[in-house]
Amino acid sequence: MDAASADRGKPLPALEGLAGEFYRWGAQGELRFQRCSGCGRYRHVPRELCAHCGSPKWVWEGSSGRGKVFSWTVVERPLHPAFAGDAPYAPVIVELDEGVRMLSRVLDCAPDELSIGMAVEVAFSRVTDELYLPCFRRSEV
Structure with missing residues (x-):
C-alpha cells in the first residue's frame, strides 16, 4: 500500500508494468486497451501475450468508451473495512463496444436502478494526481 492509498483508506492499483500503462492513459482522459497485432482482438486486463492466438x-488502441451493463452484484457487507461507508454499492461488469469486459461502477446510478443492457459511457474518477479510475455514467446511446 502506498501513501495515497493510506490517505484514502482504500486499496489502489499498482501503477507499474502494463497495468501502470493502462492507468497512465486514464490520467490523460483516454480509455485504451491492448489490441493484438496478430488476430486484432482487444484485451483487458493488460498482459504480454494474446490469450486467443498467443502473439x-x-x-x-483507443476505445469508444461506450458499452452496456453486462452484469453486477450488490455488496451489502463489504469485506474490506474501507468500503463499509459505501454500502450498499454495485460492482458492475461493463461490456464495451470493442468486446472487452471490465469491472467498474456506474457513478450516477443506484444499485436498484441498474439493468442488463443499460447503455453507459466512460467517466474518469480522479483518485490521486496520478490515478484516474475508469468508471461509467448512464448514456443515451
Missing part, C-alpha cells in the same frame, strides 16, 4: 505483438 506477443500488440498496440494500445
